Amino acid sequence: MSESVIPDSEASLRDFRSEVRAFVAQALPHGVREKVRLGLEVSKDEMIDWQRRLAERGWLAPHWPRDWQGQGWSAERRAAFQEELVLAHAPETGGISIEMIGPILIRYGTPAQQQYFLPRILNLEHWWCQGYSEPNAGSDLASLKTRAVRKTRPDGTEVYVVNGSKIWTSYAQYADWIFCLVRTDTGARAQQGISFLLVDMRSPGIGVRPLVGIHGWHLFNQVFFDDVEVPVENRVGDENAGWAIAKSLLEHERLNLARVAENRRRLAKVRAIAAELEESGQPLLLRPWFARRYRELEVRLEALAATVLRFRQRARAGARLGPETGMLKLLGSRLIQDIENLAVDALGPGTLAYDRAAHFEPATPQPGQSAYAAAASARRFVTRGYTIAGGSSEIQHELLAKQVLGL
Structure with missing residues (x-):
C-alpha cells in the first residue's frame, strides 16, 4: 500500500495552509464554528454536514490511498491540514470511521470488505464505533473476556456467536457498525487468542446503555452482546490474529x-x-x-x-x-x-x-x-x-x- 507522496517545501506548505484557511472560512458554518470555539457540544448532524463539505473538496480522507479518494500528501502536509482545521475551530473531521477502521480495512481487509465498507465510510452512510475496552480490561486490553464461539447455522453459514460487553464506547448511540476485539481461543496466551470482528449494530442481541459522565455529556456507552451472530466473513485478518491488527492501529495513532x-x-x-x-x-x-x-x-x-x-x-x-x-x-x-x-x-x-x-x-x-x-x-x-x-x-x-x- 506504499505510494509516492508529494514533496513539500516550506513555501508550498505556507501556500497550502492559506488554501485550507480560505476554504474553512468559506465552508464552515458560523454557528458550528462558534460552538467549537466555546467548547459546546456539536450534534451528529452538524459533524456529518461538515464532513460532507470536506468530502466535496476531496479532503475527507486525504491520508487514504489515491484509489480510495486519498490525496498522496506528505506527513507534513497532513499535519498542517489537521492543525489548520483545529485552529479554525472546525469539528472533528474523521474520528473512528476515517482515522481508525478505514486504514485498518485498507491494510488488512479482504477485497470484498474493502469494496463494501470503504465507499460507505466515504459517503458517510456508515458511522463506526470502537469496541476495545471492557469493564475489567482497559489498559490491560489483552485480558478481555468478550467471547466469540464459531458455529454453523442450519443453512450451512459460518458465524461467530458473541457474548460479553464493551465499555467507554464513544458515540455508540449513533453508530451503524462497531469493530471489536473478541476472544476466540481461551486456551492460547492472552494476546494470541483474540480476533478482530466487524459487527452490525442492528444485529439482534446488541444493547447500548448510555454512560453520562460528571461533565453531563453523553459521550460514552456500554455495549452488550447477548448471543449476537456475526458472519465469519466479517472477521478482519486470520482467526486469533486480531492483536497484531489492534497494535497496528495504536501505532497509527501514536503521533496524534x-x-x-x-x-x-x-x-x-x-x-x-x-x-x-x-x-x-x-x-x-x-x-x-x-x-x-x-x-x-x-x-x-x-x-x-x-x-x-x-x-x-x-x-x-x-x-x-x-x-x-x-x-x-x-x-x-x-x-x-x-x-x-x-x-x-x-x-x-x-x-x-x-x-x-x-x-x-x-x-x-x-x-x-x-x-x-x-x-x-x-x-x-x-x-x-x-x-x-x-x-x-x-x-x-x-x-x-x-x-x-x-x-
Whole structure:
C-alpha cells in the first residue's frame, strides 16, 4: 500500500495552509464554528454536514490511498491540514470511521470488505464505533473476556456467536457498525487468542446503555452482546490474529496522541479569556499568577511540538517508531488537562453553574462573565479521561520504564 507522496517545501506548505484557511472560512458554518470555539457540544448532524463539505473538496480522507479518494500528501502536509482545521475551530473531521477502521480495512481487509465498507465510510452512510475496552480490561486490553464461539447455522453459514460487553464506547448511540476485539481461543496466551470482528449494530442481541459522565455529556456507552451472530466473513485478518491488527492501529495513532494542534487552540482560548477579563483592576493577562502559569504552558507546548517534529522526521527517513513515542501521549494529555484547569481558574465562579441547555447553543453571557464559562467545567472534566483512554498514564510510564529505559 506504499505510494509516492508529494514533496513539500516550506513555501508550498505556507501556500497550502492559506488554501485550507480560505476554504474553512468559506465552508464552515458560523454557528458550528462558534460552538467549537466555546467548547459546546456539536450534534451528529452538524459533524456529518461538515464532513460532507470536506468530502466535496476531496479532503475527507486525504491520508487514504489515491484509489480510495486519498490525496498522496506528505506527513507534513497532513499535519498542517489537521492543525489548520483545529485552529479554525472546525469539528472533528474523521474520528473512528476515517482515522481508525478505514486504514485498518485498507491494510488488512479482504477485497470484498474493502469494496463494501470503504465507499460507505466515504459517503458517510456508515458511522463506526470502537469496541476495545471492557469493564475489567482497559489498559490491560489483552485480558478481555468478550467471547466469540464459531458455529454453523442450519443453512450451512459460518458465524461467530458473541457474548460479553464493551465499555467507554464513544458515540455508540449513533453508530451503524462497531469493530471489536473478541476472544476466540481461551486456551492460547492472552494476546494470541483474540480476533478482530466487524459487527452490525442492528444485529439482534446488541444493547447500548448510555454512560453520562460528571461533565453531563453523553459521550460514552456500554455495549452488550447477548448471543449476537456475526458472519465469519466479517472477521478482519486470520482467526486469533486480531492483536497484531489492534497494535497496528495504536501505532497509527501514536503521533496524534500528543494533541499539539488541539493544545494550541485551547491555549489560545485561555489567552482570549484572559484578554477579556480583569482582576483587581488589572487585565488578567498581567496578573502574576496567571502570567506565570500561562508562560509555563507555552514552554511545555513548544517543547512537545519540537519533540513531535523530531519523531515525524525520523518516520519520514524510514525509521520505525518504537515505544518511546508513548511519551507524546503522556505529555500531550497532561498538558491539555492543565490548560483546561487554567481556563476554569481564570473564569472563576461563573463556571460552577450547570445548565445543560447552555452546552448546545451559544448564549449571551451575564454582565461580567465570559461566553466561555458555560462549558468550561464540562470541558475540564472531559479532559480527565485523556490520561486514561488510549492506555492510562500509569501503564505508559511502566512501558517506557521497561521497553525504553530497560528498568
